[in-house]
Amino acid sequence: MKLTLRVWRQKNADAPGAMATYEVDGISEDMSFLEMLDTLNEELILRGEDPVAFDHDCREGICGACSLVINGDAHGPERTTSCQLHMRSFEDGDTIDVEPWRAAAFPVVRDLVVDRSAFDRIIQAGGYISAPTGSAPEAHATPVPKADADFAFEHAECIGCGACVAACPNGSAMLFTSAKVNHLNVLPQGAPERETRVLDMVRVMDEEGFGGCTLTGECATACPKGIPLPSIAAMNKEWLRANRKAPRRG
Amino acid sequence: MALASRTDRKPSLPRTFWRSTVGKKTVMAVSGLIMIAYLVAHVMGNLKVFFGPGEFNAYGHWLRTMGEPVLHYEWGLWITRVVLLTAVIAHGVSAYQLSRRDIRARPTAYVHKRRHASYATRTMRWGGVIVALFIVWHILDLTTLTVNPNAQAGHPYENVVATFSTWYGNVIYIVAMLAVGLHIRHGFWSAAQTLGVGNASRDRALKALANGLALVLTAGFVSVPVAVMTGVVS
Ligand code: HEM
Ligand code: SF4
Numbered sequence: 001m002k003l004t005l006r007v008w009r010q011k012n013a014d015a016p017g018a019m020a021t022y023e024v025d026g027i028s029e030d031m032s033f034l035e036m037l038d039t040l041n042e043e044l045i046l047r048g049e050d051p052v053a054f055d056h057d058c059r060e061g062i063c064g065a066c067s068l069v070i071n072g073d074a075h076g077p078e079r080t081t082s083c084q085l086h087m088r089s090f091e092d093g094d095t096i097d098v099e100p101w102r103a104a105a106f107p108v109v110r111d112l113v114v115d116r117s118a119f120d121r122i123i124q125a126g127g128y129i130s131a132p133t134g135s136a137p138e139a140h141a142t143p144v145p146k147a148d149a150d151f152a153f154e155h156a157e158c159i160g161c162g163a164c165v166a167a168c169p170n171g172s173a174m175l176f177t178s179a180k181v182n183h184l185n186v187l188p189q190g191a192p193e194r195e196t197r198v199l200d201m202v203r204v205m206d207e208e209g210f211g212g213c214t215l216t217g218e219c220a221t222a223c224p225k226g227i228p229l230p231s232i233a234a235m236n237k238e239w240l241r242a243n244r245k246a247p248r249r250g
Numbered sequence: 251m252a253l254a255s256r257t258d259r260k261p262s263l264p265r266t267f268w269r270s271t272v273g274k275k276t277v278m279a280v281s282g283l284i285m286i287a288y289l290v291a292h293v294m295g296n297l298k299v300f301f302g303p304g305e306f307n308a309y310g311h312w313l314r315t316m317g318e319p320v321l322h323y324e325w326g327l328w329i330t331r332v333v334l335l336t337a338v339i340a341h342g343v344s345a346y347q348l349s350r351r352d353i354r355a356r357p358t359a360y361v362h363k364r365r366h367a368s369y370a371t372r373t374m375r376w377g378g379v380i381v382a383l384f385i386v387w388h389i390l391d392l393t394t395l396t397v398n399p400n401a402q403a404g405h406p407y408e409n410v411v412a413t414f415s416t417w418y419g420n421v422i423y424i425v426a427m428l429a430v431g432l433h434i435r436h437g438f439w440s441a442a443q444t445l446g447v448g449n450a451s452r453d454r455a456l457k458a459l460a461n462g463l464a465l466v467l468t469a470g471f472v473s474v475p476v477a478v479m480t481g482v483v484s
C-alpha cells in the first residue's frame with residue numbers, strides 16, 4: 001500500500017505545532033498502525049530527520065500507552081487500541097490524519113505524545129484499596145455475588161489510555177474515573193473507602209482541569225475496552241450517595 | 251495509615267455541590283426536572299383553550315385563587331413564580347459555568363473534523379439560550395401584556411388569540427416550542443443519568459420516556475397557535 005500521512009509535529013510543549021505531510025510506500029495490510037509509523041520513522045531517520053514521537057509499550061492492546069487520533073477518531077476507525085489497529089482498515093492511496101489526544105489536562109509533550117499524569121493523580125486520590133499486602137488471601141474467604149463480580153470485571157478492563165478524554169468534546173474524564181470508581185466500589189474489598197474514593201477521585205478529576213459530562217456518549221464509542229456510558233450514571237449515583245453518608249466536619 | 255487524610259476537612263454540602271462538576275450537574279438536573287414538571291401542568295392548562303373562553307378564563311382566574319383559603323389571593327401563583335425563577339436562574343448559571351469549563355478543557359480542536367453527536371445533544375447550549383430568550387418574550391406577551399396586541403388583563407383567551415393572529419407571534423412560539431422539545435429530549439434522559447437513575451437495562455425505557463415527553467409537550471403547546479391559525483380557536 002502507498003499512503004499519504006498528515007502527522008502533527010511539535011518540538012516540545014511550548015513550541016507551536018503543525019501538520020506535516022509524508023508519503024509512505026510498501027505498507028502491508030497486515031501491519032499494525034504503529035508498525036506503519038515505524039516504517040515512516042525508519043525512512044525519516046535515514047533521511048536525517050527527526051522521527052515522529054508516539055507512545056507505545058505492549059503493542060498488545062493491554063497497557064494503554066498508545067494514543068493516536070486517527071482521522072479524527074481516538075484509536076482510529078475500529079473499536080480497539082491504536083496498536084491493535086491494522087492497515088487493512090485503510091485503502092491503498094488513502095490520506096490519513098494522525099493527531100495527539102487533545103485536552104487541556106493532557107498537554108502535548110512532543111509530536112503525538114501527551115502527558116497523561118493527570119490520570120495518575122486521579123488514581124492516587126482513591127483508586128486503591130487499603131487491604132494489607134502479603135500472601136494471597138484464600139480465594140473463597142470473601143464471597144462476591146456473580147452480578148457484582150461481572151460489574152467489577154467490566155470496569156476493571158479500563159487500561160487508562162485516555163481515548164475517552166480525547167473523544168469527548170468537553171475533554172471530560174468521567175468515563176475513566178467512573179470505570180475506576182465502579183470497579184472498586186462494588187466489591188467488598190473496596191468497601192472501606194467507598195465514600196471517600198468517589199468524592200476524592202471526582203474532586204481531583206475536577207482540579208486537573210477536565211471538563212464536565214454532557215452525556216454526549218463520544219467517550220463510550222471511542223473506548224477500546226467497551227466501558228459503557230451508563231458507568232457514568234453509576235458513578236454519579238455513588239457520588240450522591242457518598243455525600244449523604246460521608247461524615248462532614250467544619 | 252496515611253490514606254484517610256484527604257477528606258478530613260470537608261466543606262459544607264452546598265459548597266461541595268456547587269464546586270463539583272457532578273454536583274453542579276445535579277443542580278441542573280433537579281432544576282430542569284422542576285421546569286419540566288411545570289411544563290406538564292402548563293400544557294394541560296393551555297389545552298383548555300379548546301373548550302372556549304369561559305373555561306379558559308375561569309382557569310386563568312383559578313391560578314390566582316389556588317391554595318385558598320390556606321393561602322391568600324395570588325400567593326399560590328407567586329410561590330410558583332418564585333420557585334420557577336429560582337430554577338431558571340440555577341439552571342442557567344450552572345449551564346453557563348459548566349459550558350465555560352468544558353470549552354476551556356478542550357482548547358485545541360482536531361484538524362480532522364468528523365461526525366458528531368445527535369442534533370438534540372449538540373443544540374443543548376444554543377437551544378437553552380433560545381428558550382431563555384423566549385421565556386422573557388412570553389412573560390412580556392401574556393403575563394405583563396407589554397407586547398400583547400390585545401392586552402386585556404383578566405382575558406387570557408382573547409390575548410392568546412390576539413398573539414397567534416400575528417405572523418411573528420406564531421413564528422416565535424412555534425420555533426421556541428421545537429427548541430424546548432429538543433432540549434427536553436436530551437435533557438430528561440440526561441437528568442436520569444446525572445441523578446444516577448439510569449443504567450443499561452433501563453436505558454431504552456428512559457429514552458422512550460424522554461422522546462414521548464418531548465413529543466407530547468411540543469405537540470400540545472404547538473396545537474394552540476395552529477388552532478388559532480386554522481380558525482379552530484377564535
Ligand atoms: C434558561 C434557559 C436554559 C438554558 C441556557 C439551558 C441550558 C442547558 C444546558 C447547557 C444543559 C446541559 C446539556 C448537556 O448536559 O448536554 C441543560 C440540561 C437540561 N435542561 Fe436546560 N436550559 C434552559 C432551560 C431549560 C428548561 C426551560 C427546561 C425544562 C423544560 C430545561 C431542562 C433541562 C434538563 C432536564 C436538563 C438535563 C440536566 C442534566 O443534564 O442532568 N432546561 N440545559
Ligand atoms: S474508559 Fe476506555 S477510553 Fe477511557 S481510559 Fe479507560 S479504556 Fe481508555
Ligand code: FES
Pocket residue numbers: 055056057058059060061062063064065066081082083084
Ligand atoms: S501499546 Fe499497549 S495498548 Fe497499545
